[in-house]
Amino acid sequence: MIILLDTNILIDVLRNRGNRRNLLADLVEHGHTLATSAINVGEVYAGMRSHEATETDRLLRSIESHPMTHAIARHAGTLKFAYSQKGKTLTLADMIVAATALTYGALLMTDNRKDFPLPDLTFVPAS
Numbered sequence: 001m002i003i004l005l006d007t008n009i010l011i012d013v014l015r016n017r018g019n020r021r022n023l024l025a026d027l028v029e030h031g032h033t034l035a036t037s038a039i040n041v042g043e044v045y046a047g048m049r050s051h052e053a054t055e056t057d058r059l060l061r062s063i064e065s066h067p068m069t070h071a072i073a074r075h076a077g078t079l080k081f082a083y084s085q086k087g088k089t090l091t092l093a094d095m096i097v098a099a100t101a102l103t104y105g106a107l108l109m110t111d112n113r114k115d116f117p118l119p120d121l122t123f124v125p126a127s
Contacts, residue, residue, distance in 0.1 A: 001032050002033045002104055002106035003027055003035065003124050004035050004037065004108050005035070005040065005109050006040060006097060006108065008110060009109050009126060010036060010040060010060075011044065014044070014055055014059060023126075027124075034062075034063040035064035035065065035066055035104070035106060036060070036063055036065055037065070037066050037096060037097050037101075038066065038068045038096075038100075039093050043093070044056060044060065066100050068096055069103075072096065072099045072103050075102065075103065076092060076096040076098070076099040077092070077095070079095045079099060079118065088117070090117075091115070094112075097116075098116050102118075102121065107124040108124070109124045109125075
């Protein structure tokens with residue numbers, strides 16, 4: 001199974017917070033593929049500390065990175081629009097992550113489940 005890692009998970013791995021490294025290692029050991037979306041890659045680099053550059057490159061090259069295609073962008077935009085019609089404001093970045101997970105049939109690992117209220121999205125525990 002593909003597990004799509006949200007930005008907060010990637011940052012925790014880089015900063016050695018919690019038990020994230022061991023959790024991800026265990027998932028790989030059990031046959032899961034770790035991935036992220038292109039938007040998450042951008043977010044990680046945008047918040048990177050200068051001394052984290054080498055480790056950031058190493059981490060992000062060790063997992064699959066799914067590009068934002070036209071279909072994913074369209075799906076993300078329609079999700080954001082649909083929720084805005086219901087009075088719910090969701091970020092386009094989060095909807096890109098959600099659309100990427102849905103497109104690839106991936107489970108999403110995040111600490112921010114409230115940002116992803118989509119009933120079709122499946123989560124994997126982040127701890």
